[in-house]
Amino acid sequence: MKKRFRVWVYKEGEPPIFHRGPMNDIYSIEGQFIDELESDKSPFLAKHPNQALVFFLPISVVNIIVYVYRPYTNYSRARLQNIVKDYIDLVSHRYPYWNRSQGADHFLLSCHDWAPDVSSAYPRLFKHLIRVLCNANTSEGFQPLRDVPLPEIKIPYGKLGQAHMGQPHNKRSIFAFFAGGDHGYARSILFRCWKGKDKDIQVHDYLPKTLNYSASMSQSMYCLCPSGYEVASPRVVESIYAGCVPVIISDDYVLPFSDVLNWTQISVHITISKIPCLKEILKGISMKDYLEKQRRVIQVQRHFVIHRPAKPYDLMYMVMHSLWLRRLNLRLTP
Ligand SMILES: *[C@@H]1O[C@H](CO)[C@@H](O)[C@H](O)[C@H]1NC(C)=O
Ligand SMILES: *[C@@H]1O[C@H](CO)[C@@H](O)[C@H](O)[C@H]1NC(C)=O
Numbered sequence: 001m002k003k004r005f006r007v008w009v010y011k012e013g014e015p016p017i018f019h020r021g022p023m024n025d026i027y028s029i030e031g032q033f034i035d036e037l038e039s040d041k042s043p044f045l046a047k048h049p050n051q052a053l054v055f056f057l058p059i060s061v062v063n064i065i066v067y068v069y070r071p072y073t074n075y076s077r078a079r080l081q082n083i084v085k086d087y088i089d090l091v092s093h094r095y096p097y098w099n100r101s102q103g104a105d106h107f108l109l110s111c112h113d114w115a116p117d118v119s120s121a122y123p124r125l126f127k128h129l130i131r132v133l134c135n136a137n138t139s140e141g142f143q144p145l146r147d148v149p150l151p152e153i154k155i156p157y158g159k160l161g162q163a164h165m166g167q168p169h170n171k172r173s174i175f176a177f178f179a180g181g182d183h184g185y186a187r188s189i190l191f192r193c194w195k196g197k198d199k200d201i202q203v204h205d206y207l208p209k210t211l212n213y214s215a216s217m218s219q220s221m222y223c224l225c226p227s228g229y230e231v232a233s234p235r236v237v238e239s240i241y242a243g244c245v246p247v248i249i250s251d252d253y254v255l256p257f258s259d260v261l262n263w264t265q266i267s268v269h270i271t272i273s274k275i276p277c278l279k280e281i282l283k284g285i286s287m288k289d290y291l292e293k294q295r296r297v298i299q300v301q302r303h304f305v306i307h308r309p310a311k312p313y314d315l316m317y318m319v320m321h322s323l324w325l326r327r328l329n330l331r332l333t334p
């Protein structure tokens with residue numbers, strides 16, 4: 001893949017809506033990717049569009065929301081949808097590539113909750129476009145064979161979060177841990193069933209000042225990662241970094257890299273309706289099986305780390321690999 005997989009980034013459009021995205025906080029993966037593909041150091045870039053296997057539409061949905069929608073006067077998605085449509089119109093008139101494949105070798109990448117809505121106004125135009133999305137909700141039109149799930153990562157200001165191993169398994173004194181806001185219905189059920197009720201299942205809303213969030217994850221065997229306002233949560237990557245086995249609590253969520261990673265071996269996945277049985281389910285996992293999962297979590301950490309420029313087997317390579325797998329299915333008629 002490394003030798004042949006090359007991306008052409010269209011040059012049309014001006015920042016900040018095009019060619020630039022958020023580099024920190026929860027949507028940062030969007031800006032980091034745009035920035036990587038805009039930098040001449042990236043290992044993925046094609047020198048000429050004729051060498052490219054895929055074409056990138058360098059549009060930041062987050063920056064459209066920030067610059068076009070602020071102050072929030074309305075929540076209509078029409079302006080967002082039209083900006084993307086106009087961009088596709090522009091490049092499909094100027095170059096032969098979009099028409100050649102009907103967009104099937106083109107991709108758009110975003111971590112914003114609204115990103116899936118981009119394509120809903122013009123379903124024919126977007127029929128084949130590959131959408132790389134954090135919000136990989138199959139009930140909202142995410143198609144696992146065409147689209148690519150993107151991990152959500154909260155990148156602190158001024159640094160790329162690095163995986164640290166956390167405590168060895170025998171020093172993990174917390175059985176299961178969660179801290180976070182009451183966002184969305186999965187969280188409400190989690191709080192109702194478990195907040196302040198059980199010493200093994202430690203569910204907090206905002207964490208007391210005396211406790212340290214990442215240290216608590218490093219001291220936990222299981223880290224709960226319920227969906228919030230959307231399916232993805234940065235906790236999945238945070239718990240992998242902390243060497244804590246993620247317990248993914250979601251419905252209709254397609255997990256990142258599931259083409260190559262077997263999530264059953266590195267996590268526990270439960271549906272929202274099973275939240276009341278959480279303790280029973282986790283206590284039902286034998287120590288041997290737990291240790292096997294935890295060992296594999298440590299093994300896959302490198303696939304969730306971001307390097308700039310990207311390095312083999314890191315997160316950006318994994319996303320590119322997911323794109324490559326989808327692109328292999330495509331035969332272009334000359
Ligand atoms: C691509 O197709 C559109 C719609 O059919 C057409 O208007 C446009 O000129 C075509 N682009 C090129 C480069 O031929
Ligand atoms: C929280 O713990 C992490 C290590 O687990 C440490 O790097 C960080 O400095 C701690 N933060 C605070 C505010 O103590």
Ligand SMILES: *[C@@H]1O[C@H](CO)[C@@H](O)[C@H](O)[C@H]1NC(C)=O
Nearest residue numbers: 137139140227228229230231
């Ligand atoms: C997934 O999409 C469905 C349909 O739009 C929605 O009802 C559900 O709330 C979404 N899931 C999350 C966690 O946002």
Ligand SMILES: *[C@@H]1O[C@H](CO)[C@@H](O)[C@H](O)[C@H]1NC(C)=O
Nearest residue numbers: 258259261262263264265266
């Ligand atoms: C994933 O791992 C589980 C547990 O080891 C196994 O039962 C399952 O067959 C694997 N799935 C695939 C697709 O390999």
